[in-house]
Amino acid sequence: MAENTAEKIHDVRLEVNGVTHAVAVPARRLLSDALRQECGLTGTHVGCEHGVCGACTVLVDGRPVRSCLMFAVTAAGSEITTVEGLAEPDGSLNPAQQAFRECHGLQCGFCTPGFLTTVTAGIKENPCPTHEEAREMVAGNLCRCTGYQNIVKAVERAAEIARGDAPAAGPPDGDDGGLEAATGDTEVARKDDASTTGLGA
Amino acid sequence: MKPTAFDYARPETLEEAVQALGSHPDAKVLAGGQSLVPLMSMRLAAPALIVDINHLPGLDHVTADASGVRIGALARHADVLASADVRRVQPLVSLALANVAHPTIRNRGTTVGSIVHADAAAEMPMVLQLLGGSVDVVGSGGRRTIAADELYVAPLESSLAHDEVAVEAFFPALPAGSGVAFEEISRRHGDYAMCGVAAVVAVEDGRVTSARAGYLSVSDVPTVVDLTDALAGSVDDAALARAAEAALAQLEPESDIHATAAYRAHLAKVLTARVLTAAHDHAREE
């Protein structure tokens, strides 16, 4: 007769991106795993499972939190936002997402969801980060591809976009073409020129 | 890296929590979980019962008055750090908290949880000890207050009874004429420090009447050293050097992969001088 039949299954209601997911999980199921497996939201990535890398960062009641350091059972009753829930209601990319694309703030994309959730909350809390604050905002997330140079640019650009300081990238409904022209400050102007060239085809 | 199976209790009241803890010899309180969960995922900890206190009412307070700062068991580091009252009443709490891991960890981790985790490499146990604070705990025997100097009994071990839940930490206010400072050196920003030192210096009529320093990562339990004698004259290089030597005599730095014992000892000396100077300056501004 098999053992472990005693592991109790808990019925948990997880509120994720405004949708209620009724899941049945053992108490030890990490929130990161529940989001990925039970909720099918695989945008939250697991990079270390000991809370250091930040890839699994989600927003819990609006605050960035490591989902690998929470049990799903504990998260019941909280509002959770994952990378899948960041886009604007009309489906266009949110300022952080737009900025990461404009500034080439991602390469392999594995750590990116954790950065995006962190930055989305960060610029909400601090809409005008100084350069130092922009760095500090992402200082708890590891990226092995980018050397962070363009990520920091993206944080500053995201804040600009969110503030409406600079014209938004593309029409508000979000042109999903890879080449959409972004007009913006001088930092991204060179890339914008190239994009425009691409569109000129 | 997945935790072993455990039973899970989600008490609604403190009494239920205490009862649950008492129900199993291998029960463990879960608050922020930022230290506990990784240990469980690495299977270095495998509690049989997790008592999740995150949903207990009335434990997330952060208050400050003339006597000091009171921090509830469910107040997250970020909440404490954000409090202007805390910063005003006992600035050392805020100074130290800014060095606790990264903001995302501080969003979930609790200050009280860190204090009772009793890690000699962590900031808040040392700061509690240095400031002569205390922790209120509730257990089957009722509520009691444990003074900081009775809290840390061994490495990673506090004097809480098995069925006790820490409900509040108290940090005394910074008295007038006193100053504080904190500095730590870690390999990466946000890592556990290779060495960290905090100081409280009291000045009266331009003379140092009390000087105490607390140390991180250079002993196996949070350690506080009284350096009043060393600074009794004037606060100059010679006095600071004497203080650093006096402190070092009471520390037991060890080598690990990040730093040799000699380097940690050196940092303890350098930082002792730095924080005593800064705390002394701070005291004179007060």
Add this chain to the structure above:
Amino acid sequence: MSTKLMGEAVQRVEDDRLLRGGGQYVDDIDLGALHLAVVRSPHAHARIRSIDVDAVLDIEGVHAVWTYDDLDGAMAEPLPLLIPHPTLTHGRTQYALARDEVNYVGEAIAVVVADDRYVAEDAVGRVVVDFELLPAVVGVEAARAAENLVHDDVPGNIAARSVQQNGDAEAGIKAAPHTLSLDFDIERSACMPMEGRGVTARWDTANGRLQVWTSTQTSTGVRAAVAAKLGLDLLQVDVITPDVGGGFGVKINHPWPEELLVSLAAQRLGRPVKFTEDRREHFISSAHERAQLHHVDVGFDDEGRLLGLDVRFWHDHGAYTPYGLIVPINASTQLVGPYKTGPYRVTFDSLYTNTVIVTPYRGAGRPQGCFVMERTMDAIAAYLGKDRADVREVNLIQPDEFPYDHGLVFQDGRETIYDSGDFAAMLEKIKTLVGWDDFESYRAEMAAQGRRVGIGLAAYVEGTGAGPYEGAHVNIESSGKVKVATGLTSQGQGHQTAFAQIVADELGVPFEDVEITTGDTRRMAYAVGTFASRAAVMSGSAIHLAAKRAKEKVLRLASDALEADPEDLQIVDGVVSVKGSPGTSINLGTVAVLSNPLRYAFDEASKAATQFSVGDASKPPVAEDDEPGLEGKDFYSPIRSTFASGMHAVIVETDPDTAEITILKYAVVHDCGTVINPMIVEGQIHGGVAQGIGGALYEKMAYDESGQLLNASFMDFLMPYVTEVPDSIDIDHLETPSPLNPLGIKGAGEAGVIPGSAAIAAAIEDAEGLPITAMPISPSELFELRAQHAVATTTPEENR
């Protein structure tokens, strides 16, 4: 009119998906798979007396547990030795599951298949292995001493001894007016992609087909290995590389035991099975790199000109040699950098240790070679009292000396002949970029504030784009859209974007109409893989050639349709037209329709291609030398690698009290030939530089003498956060196109990491006035060095 996209910072087509959480990494593929977990050795060296799995099957949710005894056929043989270099006389590889001995902590001993990873880990914990402990060999020194052997049948722990020489180095040194003897040490690090290894497999019993999704740098390599090990025909196996969360080299090694065991489990159990490596496993059971000890004898003249260079080094390759000698060969042949070394001899021993295997990590031996050469240059300058840049300058290969033959055999078995470059111009650029000539005034200014700064410089040449080949298939659909497949894989380099730029330029189609598929053996069965900074060179060239073939066919068919000479045709925005007569035109999609004579019409467009509409009734619908479809396929196979180059310069500050090391300025001059997309190239440089800084100041594998890895977590293996990398990296480009491929491309992927340790060590040495011969270096180590140096220099001889 289309503008050329080559050289433009086109935004990436990959990003929208990845930014929305829509990436599909291997663990995201939901087939309802069972989870495989691995029982790993807790000991660095031990004999397995017995394995007791009885307790495991009692656990609910466990489906299988297997040890070596459950393997048969080729699966029971050792894993392949992928690159059997002739000097690798004593190559050894592990078994998919350890047979009777384990040789590193983390080696796979048994597998469990269970409902989920949680239960699988419970089961792993119940497997009881009885070990007889054997002495562990840890580190190069212990391996050299050979008091204990890793493998009983490998004397001296030496897997290979390689000697290469060009001229008589010994005689050159002997005759030189000045000589130096130097020792250098580099420790272990690792690629450490954010996504670990992972594999999912599904066996289709009815059709006898295996589908494998794996986080690899070579899908064709995995396919061949899985087929061979499972006794399947190649055509029974598909290997698909989904999104990969970083590779940096570690995912080029294959087949990993798990790639085979997951495939086997899927076949045996008839259910999809997956393995997702966790971080601890990645530390102890994937691969590391870098550890080498070096001894240099060098002779030089009064100007610092090299007259003879004799290098001996010892390479720690860990417990097994699945990837052959690529790393030490790279180190030995790329050490020469941009310099005319004079007579050169290099000898290395590749040594077994009871530690994790070594396979290439970004740079792959070049960072070590660069460290040795550049530190030697600095030592010569210090000895002669000359400017470090001047000593380099007198040794540089000059622009008129290309192709320059070093007389060495490179890692691909081909000659080390530099194809192009301009090292003198590069040196000038880097000096300007970092402010080399103004540094002494800056140093004085900082010293006045009690601050200590230093400057360092390092140069490298990197053979990129190793063969044997890559291919591409370009298919123009009747919609006008262009579907392109190339077989090598992508791990974040933006291939979909860069390759589409090449296709759009060559075919004259809108960029957004081009779709690139990589790493899917169903689409391109012939491929090698993504390593050696080769994707842009190899697949970029192949795609260019294949697009050219497709274009030739477009023009041939269009010239028939438009009754014009192909020479007079142009393709702009997907429309073929007669030059000067834009009204005479045909869409690419229509040409595609015409290329495929049809019996059956399925829509309006295809009616135009039925036999009643097209073709000369007197000829076969498809000519003898033609084939249906508007496609182009081609392969690119260069005679040898192309050589990219670069120079880095760095200014550091060292804290006189705490010995903390801070990078104040980091400057890069980089030459990767023709640049396809400068935004992507700069991103690659940024990432490489950050890894270089990690390797120089933070990251090392800390093994204890028993072979336990003490820092197998992100808590203690110190990958840089943003706070550990400089606030800006100044980059300047130089473009000397490669004559070896049609686009003039050289590789760019690895370069950023290569000179990091060399340049940073030089800067610390300059700041501190004490020799830095071992990297990485921590504040604690600098503190200890200061103490040793203070003792050593109490003798009258001042070092500085």
